[in-house]
Amino acid sequence: MSSTMAILPATWDMYDLVQSFLRTPTYHLVVEVCLVLLIIKLIFSKSYKPEKMVLSEKEKEELIAEWTPEPLVPDIPEDHPVIQLMEKNIVTGPPGKYINIRQKSCINMATMNFLGMVANKTIEDEAVRCIKKYGVGSCGPRGFYGTMDVHLDLESKLATFMDCEEAIIYSYGFATISSAIPAYSKRGDVIFCDEGVSFAIQKGLVASRSEIQFFKHNDMEDLERLLQEQAVKDKKNPKKAKVTRRFIVVEGLYLNYGDICPLPKIVELKWKYKVRIFLEESFSFGVLGEAGKGVTEYFGIEVDQIDLITASLENAISSIGGFCVGKKYVIDHQRLSGLGYCFSASQPPLLAAAAAQALMLMQEDPGMMIKLRENCLKLHEGLTSINGIKVVGLPHSPVKHLRLVEPSDDRDLDNQTLQLVADRAIENKVACTVARYLEKEEKFLPPPSIRIAVNCQLESTELDTVISVLAKSFNEVFAL
Amino acid sequence: MNVGVAHSDTNPTHSYLNSKGIWLTYLLIIFIGHLLVLSIPYFSVALAWTLTNVLHDLAMFVMLHVTKGTPWVTSDQGDARTQTQWEQIDYGQQFTATKKFLTCVPVALFMLASFYTKYDSYHFIINISFLCLSLIPKMPQLHGVRLFGINKY
Incomplete structure (x- = not known):
């Protein structure tokens, strides 16, 4: 032994x-x-079998007989307001500075055509040239025969314009931010998000499966309180904190509020609490800053301080699609894990070319941004003089919400009142729209409003018309 | 479930060990591994058996009790991210045929190793310690328990 x-x-x-x-x-x-x-x-104790679902033929047939397919399109009553509006509001021709709606040529205050790129001749020519060369579609996702030289060209132009290392383009603006967020933030991570974010961001938050902490709209004290709470949690459980990513998601210019995020304070909090910032600039790109580079330029903050900037090409640029810019290693991550990038057909080449052309026009003429700002200020001043409504949004914001000063308790009633105002405005050749939301799906539903979008091409006289028509419409409706 | 057959379970770890031929494959891998160790010159039979036992227990410990989540398929969206492979087998049920089998194999291997090392005390200490490494985490009482918080996240 x-x-x-x-x-x-x-x-x-x-x-x-x-x-x-x-x-x-x-x-x-x-x-x-x-x-x-x-x-x-x-060997002799009882074995517990994992549950197996074996259906007999009879059970299978019963299940098949029981099943009734849901209709692909739900039944909607004929008098549904959306259907009525769709039949009533038929638009012909391009929705440029003027729009042909209800067989009337109206001043367009509803389209997010801030820089007047819609129906621009040079952009149209460029798109037509592209159709002749490439055809209408790209026929595949970017990683699967869908990449054309115009895509790469647009990406490099956007990256240069935004002073970033790399850009990535998506084929749909809504899919840009809702793919970008879940590409980085996963189950177990924490996202601090403003309550006022638009619907695309909300969908991105849901898709990320992360823990979502909402802070009050533009309330930095509330954000700091949440960050402090998180810091305490992290201290208690450092091992978990080590594998938890933290993000702040904010919009540059809020679609639903027309105001700007306090970026300098957010950047300060970022370094203090070690969080990453995702900035959604769909409405500030091409609008804020001298060159139209967005909120970072507006506040004079280096782009490097922001981890990811995304924007839609559907507003100021007036194409279709969206893009993200940032550091090379950050952006490249999306090329394999941005779902909208990997699994969607790429942007049609003509739209990429149109976006590149619009970007060039924007760079050539920074006067557009100055004119837009002037128009916004003038319109804001005029609208604030109307009785019974408040203008929500900053004076120089191109998105403004006209809300009732004394709203009723019934949301539908307020919407109907505002719809009456919009109808009267269209009668008088100013096209504007009531802000529509998927009311059951919105996380924090903003109050009813008429949403005004400002175009830089509007002349002073036209702005005066808009103000007087809106004032008249409101007064008429309030007098009812 | 059989590997390569269509199924709707997002996590194959729940059931792949119940596939046809998996148990036999497992035993064959151990046998071939033992032959390989035995074929190394200057290794005595006793050393070869102890090595087989140690390597087997270590490998199974890493594969069943250290690795978490679904290593190959990500369609479960991280549901099993905090569970070890052993905890996922048969949807976390205890004393299923597969779990019994996976418990018996290291015990049998230990007995064989003991026999071929002539019940030598040094070999015994090594073999029994690695057997414990293999058996203790398999206890139903330790399901979901992370001792001292090791490997918790």
């Missing part, structure tokens, strides 16, 4: 082995007996 490993001969015959088995030490015997008992117990 008391032999060392070195003394053990290289091989033995079976006789030796059996002899040693007969001379087994007691402790070993005890252990082996215990193990044998364990095996016997395991």
